[in-house]
Amino acid sequence: MPNADGYFGEYGGSFIPPQLQEIMDEISAAYDSCRQDPEFKAELARLYKHFVGRPSPIFHAQNLSEKYGAPLYLKREDLNHTGAHKINHCLGEALLAKKLGKKKLIAETGAGQHGVALATAAALVGLKCDIYMGEVDIAKEHPNVVRMRILGANVIPATHGRKTLKEAVDAAFEAYLADPHTQLYAIGSVVGPHPFPAMVRDFQSIIGNEARVQFQEMTGQLPNNLVAYVGGGSNAMGLFSVFLGDEEVQIHGVEPSGRDLHTQGEHAATLTLGEPGVMHGFKSYMLKDGEGEPQEVYSVASGLDYPSVGPQHAYLKDTGRVNYGHINDKEAIDAFFELSRLEGIIPAIESAHAVAYALKLAKEGEKGSILLNLSGRGDKDIDFVVEHYGQDFGIESLL
Template structure:
C-alpha cells in the first residue's frame, strides 16, 4: 500500500524530475537496485557489515526515569550507538555495496549535520573509493568536528556558498557535480529525498531499524507492535526506517516531528509539512516551503540535519493519507528535550533526535502505552551549541 508505483510516485508525491543528462544514471539505477539489494550475496554482505562493522542490532532501551515522568513505557531505539554515531551508516553501507556492484569508483554526497557525510566518508575509506562531500558553509562552521572527521577519513569536503549555505545548497552542488560527472560517479543520497528510486531505496536500507524494533519488543514484552513510534523528520530517513515495518499495522501510531525553528508563523522555520505547498525540489514532487511565485523559501532550524525546505515524498504521502501525524517542534522545545534526556537517562542526544523526544509532552499517553522513540544520533557534534545555549 505504501510502496511507490512504477514511476516512483507515492500517490501524487515523488517521481523523477531530473535534467536530461541524469536520465541514463537514474534509469540504470532504477533497473538494477531492486535486483541487487534483494540478491542473496548483497544481503549476506550487507548484514555482515551491519553486524560486525556498524555494531547492529542497536539496543532498544527502556528509559525508566523518562517512563516515570510521562506515565508510559518509553523505549529508546539507540541508533546513536552505531559506528559513526547515527542511523546514517545503515544506508551508506547499502549504497556503497550497490555502487561497487555498478562499477562506480567516485562517490559524492551531501550533508547537513555532517552525520551522513561522516558515514559516507567512512564506507569510502572501508572500500577504498574516492569521496567528495558537499556541505553548506554555515553547517561547516556549526558542525566543525564532523568536518574534521570527514577529512581525517580521506574525504574532500567542498563548501556550498549559495543560498543560506545549508543542506539545500549542499544538495544543489552535489547534483551539479553528478550532472558534470555522470559516467564514473555515484551520488550517495543521505535521505528519502531526491528522484526515484532514491526515496524507496533509502527507506528499504533504513528499514532495518523497524525490523529490529519488532523483534526486540517481542523479546522484551511479548508483542511486536508498540502503540507509538516517534522519530524526527528532515528529509526523513530515520523516520522512514523506524516506520517502515509498521506501515500496514494501523494500531501503531506513527509520529514524525519536524523542525519549527522559531515557530511555524515566525518565518524562521523548517516545518515543510506545516508551512509547505506542493512543489518540486531536488527531483521529487513533495511538500515544499516556497513563495507565492514558486521560489524556495530558505529554511531555518537550530538543527543542521533538519534544516531542509522540503520533506521526503513518502512522508508527504503518509501525511496526506492520514497514516502518520507530523508535529512541529521549536528550537527551545528541542533544547529542553536535550537536557531532559541527559539529566534523566545519562544520554546526550543529537539536536535532530531531541526534536523527536520533545513530542513526548504532546502525546495523550496512557500508562499501558509502549512508545518507541528513535534516538537517531548522538550529541557530540552539537556540543558547541549546547555549550553556548546552556552556558556550560
C-alpha cells in the same frame, strides 16, 4: 510502493534531464538486481553486524517514564558505528557504487552525520568521496568536518544562499550533473529522484525490522506509539515502514518549528505549512516563497533545515496514516538536556526533537508505550550547545 515510475500516490517520480535519467535507470536496475542477490544481501548483513555493530538495542528509559507517566523506549541508533542511522544506507549505496564500477561517492550533508557515514563507507570499499556542506554548517558542526577529513573525504563548502543543507544539496546536484558516469550521488535521505526514496527507505528499514522483534520480546506486544523526527525523513521511514499495516500503532513524525512557526524563514515545517511542488528531482510537499521557489528555512538542528520532505511522507500525511507535528528550538534543547541528565544519554539535536515530542505526548495524557527513534548521538553538537545554551543549564564554557 512506490510504483514502477517511483510514485507514492501523486508524490515522488523523477524530474531530471533526459541524460541523467539514463543514469538513474541504470542505478534503478542495479538496485533491483542487488536487493535480490543473496551475495549482496549477505555482505551487507555481515557489515551491519561486524562493522556497524547491529542490532542496535532498545532501551527502556525508566527515569523519563517515571517522571512523565508513560512507558518510554529508545531505539538506540546512536550506538551505531559513526554515531547515527546514516551508516545503514551509506553502506548499501557504497556497495551499489562498487557494483556499478563508480570511482567516487558524492553527497550533501547538513549536520555532518551523513557525510561522516559516507566517508566511512567510501574508505571501507576503496572509493573517493566528496562531501558538500553549507559554510554555516561547517562552522557549526566542526567535529564532524574533522572526522570526514580524517577519513579521507574532500569537504567542499556551499557558499550561496543561507549556506546550509538546501544549498549543499544544490551544489552536490550540480557536481553530479557535471559527471554522472564515474561517480554516484549517494543521497542522504528518502528524497531525490526515483529510485532513491525507496532505496534509502529499504536500507533504513532494518531499524523497524529490528525494533518490531525487540519490542515484542521485551514487552510481549507492539508499541502503542512510534515517534521520529522528520527532515528529509530517512530515520523516520526506517522505523515507520515496518509498522504501517498495524492500525493499532499510532505513528508520529516530528518537524522543526524553529524560532517561529508563523514567520517565513524561521522554521522548516514542510508538511505542516508546505504545499506540493518539485525540487531536486522529485515531487513532494515543499515550503515556497512568494514566487513559488524553495523558501529559506531554519532549524537549530543542521540536519533539519530543508524545504522539502521525502515523497512517502507526503503520501502518508495525505492518507492520514501518520500524524505530523512539530517541535520548536527551545523544546528541542530542553529535551536534549532532559535526556542527558535523566538517562545519561546525550542525543543529537535532531533526535532531541523526537524526544521532546514523546515527552509532550506523555504530558498531554498518553499512557500507552512510546517507542522513539534515537537516531544519533550528540557528540557533534556539544560545542554548539554549550556556546549558545550552556549558561541556561549551568554550564560555563571552559574554552
